[in-house]
Amino acid sequence: MIVVEKLTKRFADVAALEGVSFRVERNEILGFLGPNAAGKTTTMRILTGFLPPDEGTVTVDGWHVPGHSMEVRRRIGYLPENVALYREMTVRGLLEYLAALRDVPRRRLRASVDAAVERCALGPVQERIVGELSRGYRQRCGLAQALVHNPKVLVLDEPTVGLDPKQIHEVRNLIKELGQEHTVLLSSHILPEVSATCDRVVIIHRGRIVAEDTTAGLSARLQGDLTVRIEVRGAEHELRRILDAVPGVQTVSLQGGEEGVIRGELRMGGHPAVREDMAREIVTHGLGLLELSPCGASLEDVFLQLTKEDSE
Amino acid sequence: MSKMLTIAGKELKTYFVSPMAYVVSTVYLLIGGFFFYTMLSYFSRLSLQFMQYGYQEDQLDINEMVVRPLYLNLSLVMLMVIPMITMRLLAEERRSGTAELLFTSPVRPWHVVGGKFLGAAGLIGLLTALTCIYPLVLALVGEIDPGPTAAAAVGLFLTGAGFVAWGVLASAASENQIVAAVTSFGFLLLLWVISWAAAITDGALASVLDYLSVMSHYEELAKGVVDTSHLVFFASLVFVPLFLAAHLLAARHGR
Structure with a gap:
């Protein structure tokens, strides 16, 4: 048209x-x-x-x-x-x-x-x-x-x-x-x-x-840089230490909630192995992994990334 | 053509939904009334003196002494009023952004220019019609020559229409209303008195300058001399600026 x-x-x-x-x-x-x-x-x-x-x-x-x-x-x-x-x-x-x-x-x-x-x-x-x-x-x-x-x-x-x-x-x-x-x-x-x-x-x-x-489609383009939401029962400083030790994981936000549940958002390389590694580490350190869910990159991410790339 | 009339109708209506039309016609008629009163008083005193001293009364011509100078003055007032009437026509559309509505509608530049011109010229037509009250009063109490009087009124309208056209051009050229008003006023005043320069030049230039002067054409017309050269002059006074304005808009928004 x-x-x-x-x-x-x-x-x-x-x-x-x-x-x-x-x-x-x-x-x-x-x-x-x-x-x-x-x-x-x-x-x-x-x-x-x-x-x-x-x-x-x-x-x-x-x-x-x-x-x-x-x-x-x-x-x-x-x-x-x-x-x-x-x-x-x-x-x-x-x-x-x-x-x-x-x-x-x-x-x-x-x-x-x-x-x-x-x-x-x-x-x-x-x-x-x-x-x-x-x-x-x-x-x-x-x-x-x-x-x-x-x-x-x-x-x-x-x-x-x-x-x-x-x-x-x-x-x-x-x-x-x-x-x-x-x-x-x-x-x-x-x-x-x-x-x-x-x-x-x-x-x-x-x-x-x-x-x-x-x-x-635009969201899918950013699958390489995945955002993951986690919910873990345990101490915040301990979780932070564990996450820092896993290569390829970048902590965006972590927040302690009620009853010792920590909610957070992480960004990581697209390879599934990174997620597996992280899950294993959390569990072996005795913390309760309640949730680990990938959320598709938001359009906002795509937008910011695209316009950033262009201006660089 | 119908779009031109649609635009003209809207513009004319806009003058009447704002105080513009009322204020302008009131002020215009007040000033006109003042001229009329002073000229007529002078004329009646003069005729009284003529009677007392036994001069020939018919040497006094009311058309020559009242009607013609009155209309000449009225046209000069129009020169000052018109830039204020026309300044908003296109400048305001651009400034307020409504130009985007107008120029994304299927209207051609000459529709817009013609419509704006006709709208404002309609107001001038109304003002001219209102000035007919003065000769009508004269006709009630005395005798006036209808031919030259009508020519003077038509001349006033033609002059006004020419001024409006230049005002449209100024408003098309500038986004700022004050700039549009000042440029058109300055230009019109110059056009009015350009024959003064004819007095200090000679040959072809002098006659060109004299021809360009609105005043000399209007004076002739107001005497009742309806000559094609005057009509051609007034026609070009209207069409030249409108043509330029249409080109300006076409360059800005496409044909």
Whole structure:
């Protein structure tokens, strides 16, 4: 649905994007992840026709940017980063205005606005002035304007920034719902957001794509550096001594709990033998091994490692 | 075209949901009323003197002495008001980020430029219509020549529209509203008085400078001289800046 090829964009002498390429399939939710200033917003602005690229092309539903910017724009609904909206308009007025600009025929205008209002649960505030809305409503109003012309593709730049946990939850659910009928590209610098909502992740750092995989696939990449959770009954200093003696084990955290149970997190080389060695040592020293469970590397680990590698 | 009108309608409405339109028209009519009052008082005193000393009364022309100078002054006030009306048109969209909504919608640069222009020109049209109250008052109590009066009012609107177009260009060029207002004001003032420079030059340059001056065209028009050269001038006063503004936006956001 979206094919991005070798996008390059420079601002003055600073390269914002250097040869960025990726694809988004139909009805997929793709997470576009990267630290701040990685090039996410620039990519999205090019994709939506707001900025012309220096080099490279974007194809949306068979239409190219630059060249057929109008056709592409017609197919995209865009939620800009800080949800800038016309503050002096009413919610309904704003949606009607943008729907008209986006080629919704006059006779379908009312129905399209009604649908967007309903979808984003804006009913109670639809006659209110946008500038007076709460942050949560404004965000939903931003989503509603992205949806109002029923585009095939939704591009959402940091859709949950500045919302409280309940609102974040609501917006995420809404995005997941939307993902069933629309192709969604969502940017974020927050990992849980991407793992909670997206099918696939593209990680961008300093204007380059550093990784592209499914959420699960990215975690699997870090299997070589395994995190293990343990629970042991015994004295903490003794356990620490034992663990230090096993080669390949690195203690991340150890905490004594109630009834002499110590919980901890360890990181170790991927070879299974290291785990076996550690288990044997703990048992032979007479401590009670209650739990030893590998937890897949979190997306956070992948992210930090990838962006670290790149900057080194 | 319909998108241009959609944008124009929205802009015009924006002036009326804020105090902008009301404040501007009130102040404008107050200043206009002051001009009207002083000019008319002077005129009536003069005609009284003419009567007393037995001069020929018909040497006094109310169109020449009240209507034309009134509209000339009104156009000068417009020169000061318009930069403040137009400064937000595009600069604010950029600053607040709503430009992202506008320029990711399938609208072409000339839709935007044309729409913004028409919206603000609509407000100027309304202001011009309100100024018709002065000649109407005159027509009630005396006799005015409707032709030149209408030409003066149309000229006021055309001048205003030309100013708006340059204001749109300034607002497209800068993200800062104050910068947009100051540059368009400075430029318009220069355009107004550029004929002064014609007095100290001669030959082709003098006639070019004279042609460029808004004031000389407006003075002619307000006399009732509706000549194609004036109409061409006012048409270019509108289209040149709009054309430049559309190119500016196209360079920034693509066609």
